[in-house]
Amino acid sequence: MPDDLKCIKTHCARMDHGGCDVLVGVRDNKIVKIKGDPGGYLNKEYICTKAIASPDRLTHPDRLKYTLKRSGKRGQGKLKKISWDEALDEIAENFLNIKEKYGAKSVAFGVGMPKGLEHFILIRLANIFGSPNIIASQDVCAMLPVK
Numbered sequence: 001m002p003d004d005l006k007c008i009k010t011h012c013a014r015m016d017h018g019g020c021d022v023l024v025g026v027r028d029n030k031i032v033k034i035k036g037d038p039g040g041y042l043n044k045e046y047i048c049t050k051a052i053a054s055p056d057r058l059t060h061p062d063r064l065k066y067t068l069k070r071s072g073k074r075g076q077g078k079l080k081k082i083s084w085d086e087a088l089d090e091i092a093e094n095f096l097n098i099k100e101k102y103g104a105k106s107v108a109f110g111v112g113m114p115k116g117l118e119h120f121i122l123i124r125l126a127n128i129f130g131s132p133n134i135i136a137s138q139d140v141c142a143m144l145p146v147k
Contacts, residue, residue: 002033009037012051020047031055095129104130111136 072078
């Protein structure tokens with residue numbers, strides 16, 4: 001890590017399994033470099049390209065920072081900001097309409113990589129909704145030897 005960066009030892013969290021040890025270079029309170037920790041138990045200094053690209057996920061100008069709702073016809077790309085309460089109310093209403101029209105089993109609840117409590121919350125939500133359809137994947141980090 002260059003001398004002008006503050007080096008923080010941490011781990012790659014919320015990407016896949018969250019177990020790869022990384023060294024994060026910080027300048028002016030911004031992440032500018034990520035590399036695998038040579039002492040990493042699971043990854044032995046290697047990290048995947050998603051970990052390397054993760055700082056851009058935080059700072060990319062196109063990153064969504066608020067809830068949006070389509071305001072034109074599908075495909076027009078017209079969106080408007082709405083509050084979280086409005087978004088959740090609309091989602092709940094749509095779920096209930098689908099349940100009434102097609103039945104609870106017509107809905108599947110999915111999560112990319114269950115990492116903790118969110119998986120159990122999803123199971124509980126599906127159970128309360130009345131759907132047995134829960135979908136989850138496994139690790140997809142596709143670790144490539146990048147140093």
